[in-house]
Amino acid sequence: MLRLNAFGVGINGFYLAIDTVILPVLVLILAPEALKNTYLAALGLSGLLVAGVIQVIVGRLSDRTRSPLGRRVPYLLGGSVLICLGMVGIGLAPTFWLLFAVWLFIQANINVSYGPYQALIQDLVPGARTGVASAFKILADVVGGVAFIKISTVFMGQYAFGDSIEWLWITLGVLGINLLVAAGITSATVLTRQEKPGSVSRANGRPATQSSGLHPQLTLFLISRWFMVTAVIVFQTYGLFFLRDKVGLETPVQALGNMVLVVGGAVAAGAYLAGWFSDRIGRKPVILAGAAGAALSTATILWAGSTTEVLVIATFIGFSVGALLSSNWALANEMGTAGKEALHMGVVNLATIGGAASAKMLGPGVDLLNRASQASGYSALLIGCAVMFVLGGILLMPLKTNPHSA
Numbered sequence: 001m002l003r004l005n006a007f008g009v010g011i012n013g014f015y016l017a018i019d020t021v022i023l024p025v026l027v028l029i030l031a032p033e034a035l036k037n038t039y040l041a042a043l044g045l046s047g048l049l050v051a052g053v054i055q056v057i058v059g060r061l062s063d064r065t066r067s068p069l070g071r072r073v074p075y076l077l078g079g080s081v082l083i084c085l086g087m088v089g090i091g092l093a094p095t096f097w098l099l100f101a102v103w104l105f106i107q108a109n110i111n112v113s114y115g116p117y118q119a120l121i122q123d124l125v126p127g128a129r130t131g132v133a134s135a136f137k138i139l140a141d142v143v144g145g146v147a148f149i150k151i152s153t154v155f156m157g158q159y160a161f162g163d164s165i166e167w168l169w170i171t172l173g174v175l176g177i178n179l180l181v182a183a184g185i186t187s188a189t190v191l192t193r194q195e196k197p198g199s200v201s202r203a204n205g206r207p208a209t210q211s212s213g214l215h216p217q218l219t220l221f222l223i224s225r226w227f228m229v230t231a232v233i234v235f236q237t238y239g240l241f242f243l244r245d246k247v248g249l250e251t252p253v254q255a256l257g258n259m260v261l262v263v264g265g266a267v268a269a270g271a272y273l274a275g276w277f278s279d280r281i282g283r284k285p286v287i288l289a290g291a292a293g294a295a296l297s298t299a300t301i302l303w304a305g306s307t308t309e310v311l312v313i314a315t316f317i318g319f320s321v322g323a324l325l326s327s328n329w330a331l332a333n334e335m336g337t338a339g340k341e342a343l344h345m346g347v348v349n350l351a352t353i354g355g356a357a358s359a360k361m362l363g364p365g366v367d368l369l370n371r372a373s374q375a376s377g378y379s380a381l382l383i384g385c386a387v388m389f390v391l392g393g394i395l396l397m398p399l400k401t402n403p404h405s406a
Contacts, residue, residue: 001136003189004124007076007117008140010182013148014083014175015110016236019044020145020260021152022090022171023103024240025159030096034367037241037377041363043100044237047107048357052350054111059346062116063339071342072116072123073187079113080183084176091169113183118349119341120186121333124193128279134330135275138322139268144182146264148175153260214344215335217399222351224399225328228291228392229355231298231385232321235314237359238366242378243310245370259311263318270322275330283331284396290324291393298386302379324389331396 023043031039058075065071086109089102125133152171159167215221243259270290278286297316304310336344362384366377 001125001133002140003185004120004133004193005137005140005186006182006189007113007186008137008182009144009147010080010179011110011114011117011144012141013144013182014179016145017148017152017171017175018090018106020149020236020239021156022168025156026090026093026099027096030099034371037238037363037367037370039096040237041360043096043103044360045357046100047103048353048360050104050107051111052353052357054108055115055346055349055353056343058112058115059119059342059344062119062342069187070190072120073190075116076113076183076187076190079109079111080179082109082112083179087172087176091165091172115346115349116342117186118345120190122336122341122345124190127334130333131275131277131279131283131327131330133275134278134333135272135326137329138271138275138326142264142268142271142322144178146260146268148178149260149264150258214337214340214347218335218344218347220395220399221332221335222348222354224392224395225332225348225351226355226358226392227388227395228294228324228328229352230358231294231355231388231392232325233356233359234362234381234385235317238363238378238381245374245378259314262311263314266315266318267322267325270319270324271326272322274323274326278327278330283327283334284399286327287324287331287396288393290320290322290327291389293320294324295386295389298382298389302382 024040027036027040027043062071062075065074067074083106086102086106089105090099093099093102121130121133121137151174155167155171155174158164159171239259274286274290294317297313297320301310301313301317304313332345332348362381366381369377369380
């Protein structure tokens, strides 16, 4: 499972480092100060719209692909190579709009590789181990994100407001090497475990015959996931500006890197425990507990008066979010349709992308509220996050993994 999910370390390490550190730093350099949240929102939202289209199309193609490398590996490797080519454009972009175009290209290729990767649990993991496999998937995401956000904050802290562009290239180089190595490890693992080309995997316990459609309650799951992902992505997107403008830190890039290490550890712990428990007591109870914990912690952080208090409360948020994401991902895999694994996960990821896009769209509102009252936009974001965690949990309550069960 570690090798199967190695690509998560590469792709999430790349994406989260770019989205959380590199893009905000470049936006601060290339965009007007008063519109920094708006420009960052436009950058993120446009890329996510491209991602939503690509994942569904590539997922369907991947399910139907019959090649010597199987259904997933050609997309995994091809997309990774094109991402690395696109990173050169980030280093060379002299204006915001050129950066904008390069990011669209990179986002498209992230999802060429990531969409088929998401189907690997359904392809190769027995159904009784879906929770643990999902926990390893989330752990890989967290390890990649934490490690490479931290590395990026160290390197970009040297570059952020100076002329030392070599630090930007060093950061991009490290991210690219990690991505290619991770893609190679997962691809090699898939090639040794997958069935012969042309067959549909039975490892997950589902019949090999293809169903005529996707899960009948998938829409309910998507709306729930959209709410919860929106709340999670808010922290990722606006964390750097929150530390600078609300908490008042003088070195927010370095502080963000330090916080990510602690909070990332809490996310990993929550994800692992949730995977173990969800295989034994079911997915929904663990999801509901994680959503409740995340909502309560998010509301509490409104009263944090120091960096230490923010860190402590954010650790509780991280643990709850880890449990939530792990069990939610297991539930998503459990609802899949044999023969349409990548298509199903591509549709599931529309909720992920939609949540991320919704978080990005909040940027203009944050700027507007901040102009009306200093840092009030960030307070509104936190209240909204708590409400969305609660709504996401409530919507899952009537859902049945097996729609034909009593």
